Amino acid sequence: MKIELDPSTFNTKDAYVRAALSKARDLAVQSWEDEHTERKSLLEREVASLSKNELARRLLKLLSRPNRARAQISEAMRNKAAVMRKKGAPVREIAAELGISIPSVYNITKD
Numbered sequence: 661m662k663i664e665l666d667p668s669t670f671n672t673k674d675a676y677v678r679a680a681l682s683k684a685r686d687l688a689v690q691s692w693e694d695e696h697t698e699r700k701s702l703l704e705r706e707v708a709s710l711s712k713n714e715l716a717r718r719l720l721k722l723l724s725r726p727n728r729a730r731a732q733i734s735e736a737m738r739n740k741a742a743v744m745r746k747k748g749a750p751v752r753e754i755a756a757e758l759g760i761s762i763p764s765v766y767n768i769t770k771d
């Protein structure tokens with residue numbers, strides 16, 4: 661999109677820059693609204709095509725808590741945690757060093 665403004669119609673350079681920025685902002689807002697209006701209509705058509713059961717299932721999935729990824733703890737990490745724990749290192753320090761949670765440190769260093 662081209663901003664067509666004639667610089668000779670403005671008294672100062674500042675007025676021209678302000679008008680150009682205002683026009684650019686208006687074009688950006690219009691472009692955003694056009695894009696999101698199209699996306700909104702696509703979503704409305706998709707929702708209208710779904711059965712009540714399918715719609716309910718998808719909404720429950722969207723609103724439910726996401727699955728959390730479990731920490732991947734290798735044998736080397738377990739051994740390092742055990743050695744650090746026996747040396748008397750604080751659990752917080754071990755967790756920070758290994759990049760795992762404090763409860764995970766407790767779990768892998770249980771006797």
